[in-house]
Amino acid sequence: MELRHLRYFCAAAEELNITRAAAKLHMAQPPLTRQINQLEEELGVKLFIRGPRGLSLTPAGKFFHEHAIQILEKLDTTVSAVRRMVRHSRExxxxxxxxxxxxxxxxxxxxxxxxxxxxxxxxxxxxxxxxxxxxxxxxxxxxxxxxxxxxxxxxxxxxxxxxxxxxxxxxxxxxxxxxxxxxxxxxxxxxxxxxxxxxxxxxxxxxxxxxxxxxxxxxxxxxxxxxxxxxxxxxxxxxxxxxxxxxxxxxxxxxxxxxxxxxxxxxxxxxxxxxxxxxxxxxxxxxxxxxxxxxxxxxx
Structure with missing residues (x-):
């Protein structure tokens, strides 16, 4: 599992529509679908329910989404802190x-x-x-x-x-x-x-x-x-x-x-x-x- 999988999944979970999520990520729809499928295969659970009107999160998907957001937010915070540290030479x-x-x-x-x-x-x-x-x-x-x-x-x-x-x-x-x-x-x-x-x-x-x-x-x-x-x-x-x-x-x-x-x-x-x-x-x-x-x- 790589960070891109988390970012792709969160975009899909927020939009609940693969087409809109792909547009948000500036990528084509088929590669995004493949990445989501790979993530589900690695986890061994279904994260989404595919329906005629779009996607909905399974209970496992909702749980994973909450924690994926936290991971990405903490990563962004850490990256920003490191950049500030280097920019200002501060511990x-x-x-x-x-x-x-x-x-x-x-x-x-x-x-x-x-x-x-x-x-x-x-x-x-x-x-x-x-x-x-x-x-x-x-x-x-x-x-x-x-x-x-x-x-x-x-x-x-x-x-x-x-x-x-x-x-x-x-x-x-x-x-x-x-x-x-x-x-x-x-x-x-x-x-x-x-x-x-x-x-x-x-x-x-x-x-x-x-x-x-x-x-x-x-x-x-x-x-x-x-x-x-x-x-x-x-x-x-x-x-x-x-x-x-x-x-x-x-x-x-x-x-x-x-x-x-x-x-x-x-x-x-x-x-x-x-x-x-x-x-x-x-x-x-x-x-x-x-x-x-x-x-x-x-x-x-």
């Missing part, structure tokens, strides 16, 4: 992160790194699982997430454990209290992210499960902000990392839990065995200071 340093970390120390790390000359930072929101894939593919250089993942190619370090807090709507029966896990289990709960898994949602479910508590999950949201919006709507309550309390949002109360040891790890991921660059050394030095400040209570 590119990629950081992947889960969104909740941008309420705490991560912006300080970014600000400090941006002071380095001839360095271009690229930032990407992604789950820990996505960070591992991105590190192995070379799309990022360092990742910050919440899951410890066993992968021989990835080196992980737990920077610290962050307390989890309950986010409840203003005026909720738990508002103003320090609820226990058992009390939280009595109310509908919103989990996030819904996908990809595993994620913080699995950490939260595990915390309740290990205590023999059954959760009433009324909704799973893909984004934390969506989950908080559901909380404001009195759809349910949710658990959030402590750093999120820095976000002032009307209609929400953040409550510390009765069990102080209910936490989520902050995990730093890098490629294993790779000789650190000067930028990586600088990032490590900054992280050491931020983690020590955190331990001393200098940051929330």
């Amino acid at each position: 590119i340093f990629g950081i992947g992160f889960v969104p909740s970390l941008f309420y705490g120390q991560l912006p300080i790390l970014v600000r400090e790194l941006r002071q380095k000359e001839n360095l271009e930072l690229t930032l990407a929101e992604m789950t820990t699982v996505e960070q591992v894939h991105a590190l192995k593919a070379g799309r990022i250089d360092i990742g910050f997430g919440r899951l410890v993942i066993d992968d021989p190619e990835i080196e992980q370090q737990v920077l610290f454990e962050e307390p989890l807090m309950a986010a409840v709507p203003e005026g909720h029966p738990l508002d103003g209290t320090t609820p226990s896990m058992q009390e939280l289990a009595e109310y509908p709960i919103v989990l996030y992210p819904a996908s990809p898994r595993p994620s913080l949602a699995d950490i939260v479910q595990g915390l309740f499960r290990r205590r023999g508590l059954k959760l009433n999950v009324v909704q799973e949201a893909n984004e934390m902000q969506t989950a908080l919006g559901l909380v404001v709507s009195d759809f349910g309550i949710t658990l959030v990392p402590e750093q999120v309390k820095r976000q002032k949002r009307d209609g929400i109360r953040y409550l510390y839990l009765a069990e102080s040891h209910i936490t989520s790890p902050i995990v730093c991921s890098r490629r294993r065995g790779e000789k650190p660059t000067e930028t990586m050394k600088l990032a490590t030095e900054i992280l050491d200071v931020l983690v020590e400040n955190r331990r001393r209570g200098k940051y929330p």
Whole structure:
């Protein structure tokens, strides 16, 4: 399989018409049809249903289309970044992160790194699982997430454990209290992210499960902000990392839990065995200071 197969397939999937797709690609229709057939033969699945009115995607075709788009977009991003690097003689340093970390120390790390000359930072929101894939593919250089993942190619370090807090709507029966896990289990709960898994949602479910508590999950949201919006709507309550309390949002109360040891790890991921660059050394030095400040209570 070559990149041209992905580009040809995406054009056909977007147009759902071989004639229009061929025109878009500035090629004749028969060669495009052959390329699509070759791709289906290599995959061993049918990607399109051929009908008198054109094409339609099979379930496998829809799935492949979603991922093919991501691959091509990431390739285009990488090519653009390399061209910028050569044009400006700048080093590119990629950081992947889960969104909740941008309420705490991560912006300080970014600000400090941006002071380095001839360095271009690229930032990407992604789950820990996505960070591992991105590190192995070379799309990022360092990742910050919440899951410890066993992968021989990835080196992980737990920077610290962050307390989890309950986010409840203003005026909720738990508002103003320090609820226990058992009390939280009595109310509908919103989990996030819904996908990809595993994620913080699995950490939260595990915390309740290990205590023999059954959760009433009324909704799973893909984004934390969506989950908080559901909380404001009195759809349910949710658990959030402590750093999120820095976000002032009307209609929400953040409550510390009765069990102080209910936490989520902050995990730093890098490629294993790779000789650190000067930028990586600088990032490590900054992280050491931020983690020590955190331990001393200098940051929330």
